[in-house]
Amino acid sequence: MPSYDAIIIGTGQAGPALARRLVTAGRKVAIIERKLFGGTCVNTGCTPTKTLVASAYAAHAARRAAEYGVRIEGAVNVDMKAVKARKDAVVAASRDGLERSLRTLEGCTVYEGHGRFVAEKKVAVNGSELVADHIFINVGGRAAIPSIPGLDRVPYLTNSSMMDIDFLPAHLVILGGSYVGLEFAQMYRRFGSEVTVIELSPRLIPREDEDISRAVADFLKAEGIDVRVDSKVVGVEKQGNSTAVTVESAGKRLQVLGTHVLVATGRRPNTDDLGLDRAGIATDARGYIQVDDQLRTNVPGVWAMGDCNGRGAFTHTSWNDFQIVAGNLLDNDPRRVSDRITAYALYTDPPLGRAGMTEAEVRKTGKPALISTLAMERVSRAYERGETRGFMKILVDRDSKRILGASFLGLEGDEVIHCVLDVMYAKAPYTVMQRAMHIHPTVSEFVPVMLGELKTLQ
Numbered sequence: 220m221p222s223y224d225a226i227i228i229g230t231g232q233a234g235p236a237l238a239r240r241l242v243t244a245g246r247k248v249a250i251i252e253r254k255l256f257g258g259t260c261v262n263t264g265c266t267p268t269k270t271l272v273a274s275a276y277a278a279h280a281a282r283r284a285a286e287y288g289v290r291i292e293g294a295v296n297v298d299m300k301a302v303k304a305r306k307d308a309v310v311a312a313s314r315d316g317l318e319r320s321l322r323t324l325e326g327c328t329v330y331e332g333h334g335r336f337v338a339e340k341k342v343a344v345n346g347s348e349l350v351a352d353h354i355f356i357n358v359g360g361r362a363a364i365p366s367i368p369g370l371d372r373v374p375y376l377t378n379s380s381m382m383d384i385d386f387l388p389a390h391l392v393i394l395g396g397s398y399v400g401l402e403f404a405q406m407y408r409r410f411g412s413e414v415t416v417i418e419l420s421p422r423l424i425p426r427e428d429e430d431i432s433r434a435v436a437d438f439l440k441a442e443g444i445d446v447r448v449d450s451k452v453v454g455v456e457k458q459g460n461s462t463a464v465t466v467e468s469a470g471k472r473l474q475v476l477g478t479h480v481l482v483a484t485g486r487r488p489n490t491d492d493l494g495l496d497r498a499g500i501a502t503d504a505r506g507y508i509q510v511d512d513q514l515r516t517n518v519p520g521v522w523a524m525g526d527c528n529g530r531g532a533f534t535h536t537s538w539n540d541f542q543i544v545a546g547n548l549l550d551n552d553p554r555r556v557s558d559r560i561t562a563y564a565l566y567t568d569p570p571l572g573r574a575g576m577t578e579a580e581v582r583k584t585g586k587p588a589l590i591s592t593l594a595m596e597r598v599s600r601a602y603e604r605g606e607t608r609g610f611m612k613i614l615v616d617r618d619s620k621r622i623l624g625a626s627f628l629g630l631e632g633d634e635v636i637h638c639v640l641d642v643m644y645a646k647a648p649y650t651v652m653q654r655a656m657h658i659h660p661t662v663s664e665f666v667p668v669m670l671g672e673l674k675t676l677q
């Protein structure tokens with residue numbers, strides 16, 4: 220029975236980095252991958268979607284070229300085969316590089332197959348049973364498929380199968396108006412598809428503040444996306460070459476006819492076929508592996524990192540999980556999940572960069588707070604670039620002067636948010652940034668300006 224110091228199940232965003240750290244520390248490691256090296260981020264998540272978003276942006280910019288004095292003769296056409304080929308090349312470079320680095324990592328054995336616990340410290344893969352004192356689970360998640368009558372009888376797409384598309388869907392109907400759904404919605408609209416987004420909640424991206432949801436809905440609608448909120452999908456059926464999606468809204472039923480349906484209604488962890496019961500590893504009701512602040516499961520010597528532990532749903536949270544585990548295990552550095560500050564982006568154009576609490580969350584605390592908002596129309600860089608949609612919002616604790624959160628919906632919002640994030644990590648008062656001299660002309664130069672215009676949050 221092959222014996223290792225550590226077994227890592229899954230090559231998501233945490234596992235491979237941990238494998239490298241462990242072998243450097245002299246440990247004998249086995250790493251198991253059942254499908255594509257690099258997992259969701261590299262193959263069906265961040266990397267391909269941001270590559271596709273870049274193609275969509277190029278098409279959008281080409282259509283707006285005349286506004287900038289640039290003449291393009293004839294119509295702007297998108298070659299979907301070329302778009303996919305570009306995406307595939309970027310993904311392949313990343314995936315192959317990762318696979319090569321693992322296969323050539325001395326002290327690390329790569330197993331290709333489905334790993335499954337057969338006992339506390341024993342994992343079966345391809346008919347072999349591997350044992351180790353330390354086991355790290357990094358199995359990620361997949362699209363959750365809602366139980367909608369008829370959905371199992373029609374062809375539908377998920378973020379994974381979207382990656383195989385090399386043609387233009389005539390009408391893409393997207394179930395789910397949150398982060399994943401909206402990125403695909405704008406991208407396919409810009410490629411040239413008709414796009415309808417159907418969202419159950421009264422507004423898009425319901426976890427964000429209402430003003431953010433409204434602004435995002437406005438610019439998506441302005442691009443010609445049909446946004447239906449407060450709309451419950453109650454049935455799906457094939458009608459000739461189309462798929463009919465029956466929607467219930469405001470007490471009425473209506474049908475949306477699309478050529479393709481994308482299901483983007485949430486994610487679920489890949490823990491259902493992992494033999495967790497054989498190892499006695501506890502999960503919550505939704506299948507997320509329960510972990511403590513240092514990512515230890517209830518079974519000593521077993522950790523869970525990344526999306527499968529339900530403590531984050533991003534590449535950077537999974538990477539941070541790796542840092543927490545490595546810090547505690549190898550560096551005598553007691554890092555904790557609770558040390559991190561919420562941060563993420565929505566990669567529409569313009570993007571939304573988020574840090575810390577939303578305005579609604581700040582209000583819920585009941586603490587006295589200050590707020591400042593600034594329309595992107597006031598930002599000279601955005602004006603010069605002709606991209607003035609959106610606004611920035613920042614919230615500060617009135618008494619401690621610490622920044623509580625920010626939502627930057629606008630040009631470079633996903634980058635600019637980091638100047639706020641770093642001041643939050645430094646636990647410095649906002650006045651530090653208010654007095655800082657930022658570079659002109661940038662979007663970031665307006666963050667100190669905003670901090671000089673704080674008002675009481677009513």
Ligand SMILES: Cc1cc2nc3c(=O)[nH]c(=O)nc-3n(C[C@H](O)[C@H](O)[C@H](O)COP(=O)(O)OP(=O)(O)OC[C@H]3O[C@@H](n4cnc5c(N)ncnc54)[C@H](O)[C@@H]3O)c2cc1C
Nearest residue numbers: 229231232253258259260264334358359525526532533534
């Ligand atoms: C469309 C989309 C866009 C996204 N965009 C962003 C973004 O822009 N920024 C961002 O931060 N996040 C983004 N995310 C989220 C991000 O992709 C995930 O949070 C991240 O990939 C989580 O990584 P992970 O380490 O948990 O595991 P994953 O990347 O999911 O990898 C898990 C790996 O484990 C393997 N595996 C599973 N079970 C087993 C088993 N039993 N045996 C062996 N191997 C197994 C899987 O095959 C997979 O390779 C996006 C997600 C989606 C769906």
